Amino acid sequence: MVYDTHALAAPPSPASTGTPLVEVRDLSVEFVSRESTTRAVNGVSFSLAPGEVLCIIGESGSGKSVTMRALMKLHPAKHTRISGYMRVADHEVSAHSEREMRDIRGSHISMIFQEPMTSLDPVYRIGDQIAETVVHHKKCSRADGYARALELLKLVGVPSPERRLKAYPHELSGGLRQRAMIAVALSCSPTLLLADEPTTALDATVQIQVLVLLRRLQQELGMAVIFVTHDLSVAAQIADKVAVMYAGRIVEYGSVADVLQHPAHPYTQGMLASTVSGHMRGQIIEAIPGSPPDMRVRIEGCSFVPRCKSVKPACRRGTPALVDVLQGHQAACANFV
Amino acid sequence: MKPMAERDFANPLPINTADRGGRQQPMLLVQSLKKHFPVKSGLLQRQKGAVRAVDNISFSVLKGETLGIVGESGCGKSTLARLLMHLITADACTLVFDGDPVSEIRGITLRDLRKNMQMVFQDSYSSLNPRLPIRNTIAYGPVVHGMAKSDAERLANDLLNRVGLRSEIYGARYPHELSGGQKQRVNIARALALTPRVLILDEAVSALDKSVEAQVLNLLNELKRDFNLTYLFISHDLNVVQYISDRVLVMYLGQVVEIGPVEEIYGNPRHPYTRALLQSRLSMNPAERVTEPPIGGDPPNPINPPSGCRFRTRCIFAEGVCEASQPTLDAVTGDRHPAACHMTDPMSGHTKAAA
Amino acid sequence: MSVASLSDLSAAPPTEKLPPVRGYWASVGNRLRYDYLTIFFLSVIAIIVVLAILAPLIAPFDPTKSHMAYRLKPPGFRNFMLGTDELGRDMLSRLLWGGRTSLLMGIFPVLLATLVGGSLGVAAGFMGGRTNTFIMRTMDVVFAFPSVLLAVAISGTLGGGAKNGMLALTLVFIPSICRVAESATTQVRGLDFVEAARASGGSTLSIVRTHILGNVLGPVFIFASSLISVSILLGSGLSFLGLGVEPPTPDWGLMLSTLRAGIYTQPLLCALPGAAIFITSLSFNLVSDGLRQAMDVKA
Structure with a gap:
């Protein structure tokens, strides 16, 4: 196998140069039905430079796909309440009508899915x-x-x-x-490609072909990509930046190397620890206990508290904000405040 | 990480301790298992070909081991599971369960086989009856086998507690x-309800999120020890298979290409397909990015598989001999790690064959 | 991670408040509770049914007794709250009594057809193969006739009378219900939990009873409820043509037919049984739609 150890340094980093291509501020998405309101996304903010690859990592129900679909305004308006500011290039998506969106979809922003059909x-x-x-x-x-x-x-x-x-x-x-x-x-x-788990359903030998292809195209065409996945190793292969989502919030954000090599948030640490590899044979895997919260129930404090192994009294008081752990590496955890 | 802890239970669940054939007798012997699904088309429904889902497979499962079965979609691994459970009828097969041939005179009946061998399904959405409380789903098997309803429900409660779902909260859900x-835990509890000796786990953790997958894998390890189980663990996830298996069987287009102990398969793969599969695993380290895919193309259609070696269309070592003749998984006596590749057979005529 | 937390695998954190356990039918009921339109029409049906049942007690006159002096009188004439028909019989009493026949014509054939067609459909769906082909192709032959024509033909052959009319309607409904049951069963049969039941050693009968019926009943029930209004209409149609209920038994369709004579002199009288048919059939239709919506929601 050929490893390109310089791959990380290779893509030009326009992040420092100008305005970001994508800007999302305080995005919230709620699905409303007669019986309940599901708060799928609760105040997500991030920005993305042109030509950059952002991986949104999260488990099912974490709001990762919902966030991305909100950028395309793909949610049926009737049952969805979206608030917050979204901008892609010169288009303020949050203020656009369905008609204007139709011109943007497929030209400035494109999307690929898990299921090609x-x-x-x-x-x-x-x-x-x-x-x-x-x-x-x-x-x-x-x-x-x-x-x-x-x-x-x-x-x-x-x-x-x-x-x-x-x-x-x-x-x-x-x-x-x-x-x-x-x-x-x-x-x-397109200047922005949205990818919703495009390799998840593929076989291992095919998945790697598609990943290599996507990365090559991204670099040749200079597209920005938002790539949603639940698989940390896929993120390791393709991302520049990583945002980890849990219960509708970004709990950790940073460069792919920082987040995957030095995870700060207990959830990210738990995810990495519970990802199986061969050398763990015969050992108990350090699984995160419990399961993600029901998004129909409003939670006081940090939503990871019921599963977290380092809970402080402060964790139950309020939702922790994203704070810098290191330069450009942020985590939303009371342990860093 | 801590070593597995000893645990005791106030309410011990029944463990199947039957051992008819003796310790050395394989739990399961499968010989020349074959299943072709006819492909019909046209007005008269004439048979135009066959999907060779499982094509002449032989292997054995030892007592108390976990045999991992890996392969890509369409390689026939799920068909294999259903064939072993007799959910679909095989075209040809000899199945010996702990020394007893299945559904033959002087063998064990299908009903007894199913009591001893159970299956955990993948898809947690369709694997549980949506109109039945989960306690009844678990109790169904024992009731069918003649247990009194109240006893079966008590057993179901015990099993629910055992797989980590408190029965007083979840039983009626x-x-x-x-x-x-949680659904996958119920799935496992249902499979355990008949106190089987063998569990076939068909992609049992594949649909789960990583953190939950880890919980279920821990549970499976515990159950295996506590209930003295033998596992057939079918998965496409090479990391999980490496974690849980003692031996690994690699399938490609309905055939076994390599079988051997897990360290051998992962440390010293002999078949080029196994090597490609292993190289397709993604590293968690962003500094180790793959720039060149190990093999190109998709697995071919199993309706008309390539002649000779089925992997030759994607193999970088393919030669004339690979097209002309089919390599066999020659289980030379004493060979713990056979591979169906001409390169491993010195007599094959392949230029790279080990002399 | 501690060993204790390993055994505490219960996937719900202790602080989480679990929603109450609710079976499928209970959740359907709960959804219906908020569907005011359906509730309204459900009460309309309830009122109609109660009135029909209580007809012998509340009807002011004998529905078959004619008052030859007062024929085709408008509503409010003397004691006849809704007037009289062409033979001077009290319209209100006839409408109330007629509701009994009409509702019976609407509900009974559908029930019977659900029983027969449903069983056939489940059998065809579960067995598959030749059994399926045989049952379903037979149904197709019956289904190929237009339903109205078929009903007319059958009751024409059997002769008039309410019983034969209902029998004809039953035969007309069997194929379509069978088809719905068959497709629902075929769908369920392929699911993993049925395979799991087979793997547990369940017999065909026990699998059908425990695992198939619960999942097939819903769609069949919805479809059958939508047939009730059709059945009322068809039943009335048969009576109108003189093939269903025989005079002097009161029936809405029959009333419509006999009142035709007075359509120019007392159009309102003629409209009354029509309105009764319309309201009843509309109510059943809308309730069936509401049921479909309430039952359609997947988990």
Whole structure:
């Protein structure tokens, strides 16, 4: 196996240069039904520089996907209450209407999913789907659209792309479908790519191909990427920055090396400790006891208290804010206040 | 980390201590297990081919061990589990359970096999009956096997407590009121209700979050010791399999490509596919990023698998001989770690074959 | 981590307040409680049913007794609160009594068809293979006829009368209920918990009873409840054509038919049984919709 030990240093870090590409401040998302209100996201703030990869890590129900979908305004308005400020490039997403969002989706911001069939239409050929998106957003001719489609399939490493342009999604294998979906997402050269666990359903040997591809494309095209995953090792492979979410809040934020090598928050530490590896054979894994809280119930204080092994009286008093542990490495834990 | 602690229980649960064949008799002997699913199409439903889900597999499971079964999706590992449980009928198979051939004269019946061998399912959403309180779900098996209802419910309560769900709180609950990890505990309790000797765990922790997965793995380790169980642990997660298994069986497109002790498989893999699988594991260290995928492509369609060695289409060492003849998992007597690859067979004619 | 916390695997932290245990049907009931529209129409049905049941006690006149002197009188004429029909019979009494027949025509065939069609469907779905093909193709043959035509044809062949009318309606409803039951069963049959039950050694009958029925009953029940209004309409239709209830037994459909004569002189009278049919069938329909919504929510 070839390791690129310089990979971390390689991407240019525009974070210091100008304004961030993405800015989210105090985002809250609530799902309202007749019986209950689910507070899926509670005051999330982060920013992302152009060309940077942010991994949002969290378990199911932590609000990681909800946060990302809120950026695209994909939640049905009827049952969702969103508050907070969201900006992507020049677009203030939080103030945009559904109509304005439709122009932004697929052009400035694209999204890829865990299940490619959610974004690929089963009754259209792959080539038609890509060309259509290109024609719609770029207002170019169909011939140009098809040329771009071919170019994109080559870019994402689909073998014999001319033949695959005419294929229907179900005729492709899982890995190729995933590549085709990425091609559709890249068709209008987005500045921000949102990835919702795009490799989770893939086999190990295919997952690594897609990850390597995504990282290469990100660097070549200079896209910013928000990558949602529950898998710490996937984050280790692709992220520049990592945000760990628990119960609808970011509990730790920092560079991928800082967070994964020197975790500060007890939850991140617990996640790392409970990730199994071979050398633990015969030992009891240090699992985090209990399970994540019910998001329908409002919690006083830090929501990790019931599962935390270092609880102080201060933890029950108020929700801890993100504070600097080190330069650029923040954790929301009363132990650091 | 602390060593496993001894624990005692106020209410000991029954442990199946039957041992018919003796210590050295394998718990399970599987010989030439085969299942092809016909693929029909067209107006007349004519058979056009077959998905070779499980194609001539032989292996054995020793008493008290955990045999890990790894492979990618479509390699037939879940079909294998269902074949062993006789949930689907095999095209061909000889199954010997602790010395007794299954459903043959002078062997044990299917009913007895199912009492001794149980399965934990993966998908926690569909594995529990949504209209049945979990206590009744667990008690169902014993009741079917003739236990009085009140006894079965008491057993279910004990089992719930044993897997970490307080029966007075959870017993009357319905599956939708439980989290994924809790459902998986119920799943395990149900499988234990018939006091089996073998548990087949089909991706039993794959759908769980990492922190919960760790809890369930701890529980499985405890239960194995307390109930004297033998595990068949099916998973696609190589780290988990390495953690829990004593021996590992690697499957590719319905066939076994390599089998051996866990240290051997992970430390000295002999089959190129096993090597590729192991190299596809992601490091937790961001400084160790993979820049070149170990192998390309997807697993081929099992409907028309490649001739000869099924892995040759993705193998970097493929030669003419790999296309011409199928390598066999030659379990040479005494070989603890056979691999189905021409390169391991000096007589195969492969240029890289170990002389 | 301490060993104690290992045995305390109970996945809920001690501080968490657990929501009350609630079975499926209880949660359906709870959802219905907040569905005011459904509750309203449910009460309408309740009132209609109670009135029909109490008809012998509250009907002011004998529904079959004619007062030949007062034919086709408007509502409010003398003691006839809702007027009289073409034979001078009290409309109110006839409507109340007619409700008994009409409701019976609406509910009984659906019940019977649910029993027969449901069993056939569950059997077909669970057995699969040839049994399924045989049962379902037979149903398809019946289903291929338009339901109204089929009902008319069957009761025409059997002859008139309420009993034969209901039998005809039952036969008409069996295939569609069977189909719903079959598809629900097929869906459930493939789920892991049924496999697990088989792996536990459960017999076919015990698996169907414990694991299949509970999951199939819901969808079948919803569908059947939506058929009640159809059944009322079809039953009235049969009576209207003279194939269902025979005179002088009061029935809304029959009343509609016989009052046709007076449609120009007393249109309001003619509208009364029509309105009764309309309100009843609408109520059943909306309640069925409400039920569907309340039962549809997945966990």
